[in-house]
Amino acid sequence: MMGYDRSVSAADHELGPETVWHLQMPQLRFGRNAVAELGFQLSDLGVDADEDPHGLVVTDETLVDVGHVDRVTDHLEDAGYDVTVWDGVEREPSIENVDSCIEFVRANEGADGYDFYVGFGGGSCLDVAKATRAVIANGGEVLDYIAEPTGEGEPLTESGPPLVLMPTTAGTGSEISPVAIFSVEEKNIKEGISSNHVRADAAVLDPTFTTTLPADLTGKVAMDALGHAIEGYTTHSFDGLLRASNPQERPVYAGRTELTEMFSEKAISLLSSNIRTAVHNGDDIEARAAMLKGALFGAIAGLTAGASLCHAMAYPVGNRYHTYHGETIAVLTPASTLGYNAASDPERFAEVAEMLGADTDGLSTREAADRAKEEYIRLQQDLNVIPSGLNELAGVTEEDVDWLASQTVETQQRLLRCNPRPVTEEDAADIFRDALYNWEP
Numbered sequence: 001m002m003g004y005d006r007s008v009s010a011a012d013h014e015l016g017p018e019t020v021w022h023l024q025m026p027q028l029r030f031g032r033n034a035v036a037e038l039g040f041q042l043s044d045l046g047v048d049a050d051e052d053p054h055g056l057v058v059t060d061e062t063l064v065d066v067g068h069v070d071r072v073t074d075h076l077e078d079a080g081y082d083v084t085v086w087d088g089v090e091r092e093p094s095i096e097n098v099d100s101c102i103e104f105v106r107a108n109e110g111a112d113g114y115d116f117y118v119g120f121g122g123g124s125c126l127d128v129a130k131a132t133r134a135v136i137a138n139g140g141e142v143l144d145y146i147a148e149p150t151g152e153g154e155p156l157t158e159s160g161p162p163l164v165l166m167p168t169t170a171g172t173g174s175e176i177s178p179v180a181i182f183s184v185e186e187k188n189i190k191e192g193i194s195s196n197h198v199r200a201d202a203a204v205l206d207p208t209f210t211t212t213l214p215a216d217l218t219g220k221v222a223m224d225a226l227g228h229a230i231e232g233y234t235t236h237s238f239d240g241l242l243r244a245s246n247p248q249e250r251p252v253y254a255g256r257t258e259l260t261e262m263f264s265e266k267a268i269s270l271l272s273s274n275i276r277t278a279v280h281n282g283d284d285i286e287a288r289a290a291m292l293k294g295a296l297f298g299a300i301a302g303l304t305a306g307a308s309l310c311h312a313m314a315y316p317v318g319n320r321y322h323t324y325h326g327e328t329i330a331v332l333t334p335a336s337t338l339g340y341n342a343a344s345d346p347e348r349f350a351e352v353a354e355m356l357g358a359d360t361d362g363l364s365t366r367e368a369a370d371r372a373k374e375e376y377i378r379l380q381q382d383l384n385v386i387p388s389g390l391n392e393l394a395g396v397t398e399e400d401v402d403w404l405a406s407q408t409v410e411t412q413q414r415l416l417r418c419n420p421r422p423v424t425e426e427d428a429a430d431i432f433r434d435a436l437y438n439w440e441p
């Protein structure tokens with residue numbers, strides 16, 4: 001059992017174990033053709049179609065080109081909602097990208113902005129929608145709300161008008177999370193706005209929008225989802241962390257609970273048993289629905305309990321090499337979550353191995369724990385869309401390892417505090433080295 005000397009928060013805490021946990025979620029609506037209930041969802045959030053509300057759909061060009069955005073706006077217009085589409089979201093968006101969305105809102109609707117917002121797309125689109133609504137509602141610019149020293153670290157006090165998010169990829173979990181992440185180009189880092197005011201009011205998850213996602217992206221974003229589920233299952237228990245001095249100070253990553261563990265378990269089995277079909281036969285709507293549900297459950301677990309070491313290591317890699325978040329998580333998970341961390345609680349990792357489908361009969365607990373890593377690597381090899389390691393992903397070599405390790409330890413304490421095993425810079429370097437080649441390319 002962990003000592004009570006650890007906290008996932010730099011905020012005030014009392015010298016005793018946490019005794020309370022809390023779960024905050026948007027309203028959730030899930031299923032085939034759930035998009036048809038988008039109008040109802042908005043009216044349920046208090047947006048009255050009779051009052052002529054004007055909303056903004058935040059999305060990207062690809063989703064416009066494949067016709068998905070038309071499907072969304074048609075449903076909204078049929079329900080009596082007037083909408084404008086802003087399709088300027090970029091992959092792994094920068095702060096400038098959010099600024100241009102905010103400028104668009106102010107130019108069209110003035111300082112008060114739109115009456116409602118719909119974020120539609122992958123995690124990038126959802127994050128831009130979340131940050132845009134937050135900045136419009138609180139005034140100023142994005143950097144005002146990014147943590148110091150990059151930004152001003154001002155707290156958000158307003159949530160703003162209703163925001164509904166519709167993910168079109170089964171992965172990031174942004175639809176339920178209280179965080180929006182952006183790259184800060186001049187500093188080569190990623191920073192986030194993290195607050196319950198950033199969280200959406202509702203998420204509408206419709207698997208029919210996910211069938212057009214190409215095989216390689218399907219596999220990569222699924223690895224992010226699986227990472228959330230496994231990291232959430234293996235992080236500290238909430239009562240192994242220090243007690244928040246008041247409910248306001250309780251961190252958003254507050255440790256695992258029985259509730260998050262149930263979601264992790266279901267997520268790991270849904271994702272690992274459907275991902276091969278979703279990647280190799282993208283039109284299989286049953287597999288796509290299972291993946292979207294698995295990603296949602298993984299996010300409910302992991303983004304509440306807390307992502308850990310693997311996510312901490314992924315940010316410096318993504319910043320320097322401009323790799324996708326999901327593929328970065330994919331190549332780092334074997335060495336970090338399932339390698340280094342397995343020693344922290346072999347019994348728990350043996351359970352993960354079984355959830356991933358490994359046969360652990362007759363093995364010692366420690367051997368069974370190691371099966372989790374082997375099973376996960378086998379899964380990646382079967383998908384045939386995941387790089388064999390950091391080297392194949394971005395040409396990372398032995399020479400880059402020390403820089404990546406120092407960046408991880410210097411900039412990612414928020415996530416490292418959640419890790420079930422303490423990590424020094426030397427440890428991080430060893431783990432990066434281990435992740436250069438997960439298998440012979």
Ligand SMILES: [Fe+2]
Pocket residue numbers: 172224227228311325329
């Ligand atoms: Fe993630």
